Amino acid sequence: MELTSIPGVGEKTADALQDLDDPEGALERGDVAALARASGISPGRAARIARGAIRRNYDDAGNITATPPARNIYQEALSLLQERTVTDYASQRLETLYPSAARTRIEDVRERTRTAMERDPSPAVRDALAGVEPLSEPTDLRIRDRCLATRDAETYAKAREAIPEVSVELVEDARTLSELARGYATVVVLDESFAGTDLEGDVRIEPDALDDPSSVVPERTLAFFAQNRDTLQAAARVHRQAGLDAPCDLGALESALSRLDTDGEVRGDEELDRLTDAVNDIDAAVSEAERVANDHLREAIEERDVTIEGTDLLSLVERGAGVDSLLQRELADEYDAAVAAARETLVETLGLRDTKSIARRAFGDEPTYPVEHDESVINRLRTELTAARDRRATEQKHELAADLAGMREDCEQLVERALELDVDLAIARFAADFDCTMPALGGEGFAIEGARSPLLDVPFEAVEPVDYEVTGVTLLSGVNSGGKTSILDLVALVVVLTHMGLPVPAERARVGRVAELQYYAKTQGTLDAGAFESTLREFGELTTSVSEDRPVLVLVDELESITEPGASANIMAGILEALADRDATAVFVSHLASEIRETAATDIAVDGIAAEGIEDGELLVDRSPVKGQLARSTPELIVEKLADEEADEDAAFYQSLLEKF
Template identity: 25%
Template sequence: MWSAGCGLKEVSLLVDWNKNLSGDFAKVFDLIKPLSPYGKANHRCFRLLRRCQQDQLQELFSRVELVRSFLKHDLKGAVKLRRLLKQLRKVDNHLDQIELGQVTDINLFELNRCCNLLNEITAIVDNSVLQDIIDTQNGALSVVLEVLKDGNRVEGSFYLANSYSQTLAELRKQLRHLERALISETQDNSRRAVSILGSQTKSVFTVSKHQQDIITRLRQLDNIELLSQTEHTIKFRVKDTEQIKELKAARKNTERLLRQHLQVIRTELGESLSPVLGRILQLLKDIGYLDTLLARAKAANELAGVRPEIVEENLIEISRGRHPILAEILVADEADFTPRTIRLPAGVSLITGINMGGKTVTLRLIQLLTLMVHAGMPVPAESMKIGLRDYVYFSRSDQDSILTGLSHFGQEVKALKTILNHKQEFGLVLIDEIAHGTSPIVGESLAIAVLEELHRSNCIVVVTTHYTGITEKVPVYEWQIKGLNYARWQDGNLTDDLDIATLSSCIDYNLEPVTEKNRGGSKALQIARLLGMDKKIVARAMQLAEESHTEKSLFKGE
């Protein structure tokens, strides 16, 4: 279900969303942390779902919401389920070995352990709303547990118990009997040597030549032979009696028979288990899927995410959307992220506003939330409506590529060419500072020409720019950052040469649709002054701006 590929045309830049995903999205996606190896494998294979996979996406959202309700209402079950999932280990190799008939005790132990865990996991699933997500009743689990039940010992250990076979029980009994008889015979045989040495001994023992009296007495024993000697020691051996030799041979033979019989039992168990191992693997994969849903639900709760409304209309509407990564950074700086509300219909939407006003942040937010929707992740917003996209493209103003030898402008032109070729597809195109990498007059002209074309397309295009001529030529939807909060600036008795944190506190980052009444001009020189730029230089810049006809019109409103 996770693979993409439903007829999107080959466009190398756009074809695989999963390559070059934005850092923001990668960080948010990393919040999904499955616990079991099967959950991790399932999560690794996930691919963003496309517009043509709307049904799958809706199903995924429904399931995540179902799991969220489970987490909310059955906390005890959720804690136990997470603990059990953590204990699951990958058993694929063991299942393969059993199927191939190469059964070892370790294979049986791991399978037994795994199935005992699965038994506990499925009991929780079957007694909760989670039973609507996966089917645990494929019959395989009960077969495995029944086959291995005799080997199941305390606390999950595994042993081929005597109950598996009468022969096994008899061989073990025989071996124990032989070992006891051998110990007894050996002790009898070495009794005289022990009395001389004054302690128990093995059949081969070493005596220091300092103990001449012992050596002399040992040499007199008929069942002791000298094995070897060095300058300081003599090694003796207690000769085996005929009975000991027979017992040793019998023990060796019984050990061989026991080994063989154990292998016969392992093979028989393997044969009983083989027919259901495929279903066990399927159950593990299903549990892995459930594990990723649990991880998704947990991540959604952490982000206080809401399920987006997927609509047929070609629009994106975000109400009080938050960027969790930036919000976290701001919290560390004791500041708050201003949630953004914006409505983006098909065509071009322009975002203008003061420098440092959060235009790029808004683009990043739109990209992140859209990608999250396509990943089936509830979004951090009050609400979000979205017509699904065929692709997302984000041209950032700080990108260039040393590898391809293209400047940012070169890359942007190349990407715009591709996007224009696919303008009738439902893409989301985000362009930060369009065509700013060349001379302003040429750049503005190029921007107007491209946006005229894109405004008539199926794409939702969001552009930030300082080019003021665009709105005169293209009937774009206009949004602006509210900008400097003069009241806050004056109330706080703030002076020039502010640090960035203080300046940020004087900016209202909310977005508003631009009307003739509220259209704001450039505040670049005011910002420069607030950041401590030499007053003389700022004054000279203002003078030059006023001399320029274009700049004069910008300052008219002040």
């Protein structure tokens, strides 16, 4: 895929996308989160790029929402869906849904929508989804206890690129290798020529190490799973709660993750824990062993009476002997017992096994008081324990990394399916919250039954259902506050949702496929000459663009406000005539329906939102337009009410006014 062929993707953006592991796959899937990981690309821009890729794949260059009010309807519909997501990913992913003119695109989304509407957005699933987010790669991973070594400059360059987490060193001979081994716990040699060389330290000859970086740096795999552990565990819970088929053995995955700490270290291995504790506790254990020995000696001395003859005392002084000699002569057995207790305390406290003999040498046989350890022996013990711990940790890391590495691709699918489920559940909740149904797509114009708008500033349950059907060109009349604008918004919403491939808030609906939705909202005040001319140009271009191959739905709200009423009626009559000649579908809301119909040279259908009267100052209105009926105005209803209510003389006046309508 040529990335620059996607609308909105230039050379710089294409370069950023190329740094992703699979940019083509991310674009094919519409994976907004993956695209947003590219440098300099925000989630909003990623959504636009994904939409551009989808449009290109479907050869869908059209823009159905051709006017600002139409685009506002789309944004409001999108917001209603996004409000029902749990994850940021799903909210971003929904932005790749757009009203399309391509039948194949609409049908593909409709197929997914039907499946989504059957899902159950249970609280348990949504709670589990709260812990899911797109997988992320660890950054700045550095391993400082090992290095790679080679004498070949080309291999050196390859190693630095393949395994950047560890240092790579150029060496000349075995001597320099030995020097490296003194500075690193492990040296991995990439040259087979060193095989058979007698080298000190942990030096491994592995010429094929670059083919399997995880053999050198298991931490790379472990860091990825440690960083994403919570997300993977949450995704597993989502699959269980939702009854989804998992791409991997969830039990095996959860078991492996339970052995991994948040910092990428292995946990749950008794031998590693024993060695780690021994290294950490060695100083405290030595102090405890000394205390045990000295307490033993002190108690022995306090319990015994030691008598020294004068000649013996002189002899000891002449020889320069001190308390050590006295201990050796008088308390040899007690000293041996004290040292034995110290040795056993050290061994038992640290849980030593292979290094018991070293630990026992920490306390010598020569009597001293107080009993003290040999620091050189303790340092040797510390070194041996640390090496054993590191070897065990490395073994465990290799073992766990091997288990997890094979799950990487399945885990990516696990999280992707959980995130995509959130998209489906948002659609399911939207459909349930607004009593939606899948509309039929085809025919001319539109027909809606039992439709209610979720865009109104009242609870959805309080919205009155509307039935309305239009084919061809129609004038919609009605009293003020009768719901004419709300019907246009509702029709626009149904048309937009249908072309997005989504359900609509109606009991039944049929929508003819359109290439453009031209929605013109009510203008505020009369336009000046320049704005008026610009508006006429828009309608001039509109009327000439409609064709059988390019069907357009036109919704216009009180166009008469752009200029004087008489001129407005003439202008709208002309626009409607032109649209009718091209078999367009249009609904024009106007208070001048009667004047427009009289002016037009073509029969123009007129529908009306019927007001049945006024009660307690409130209009009684049937919100569904009545076909072929010119609605009465609010003033006419008020005059009629007065004519019915007033006394004879006043009633005659109001009756005469009523006859003027």
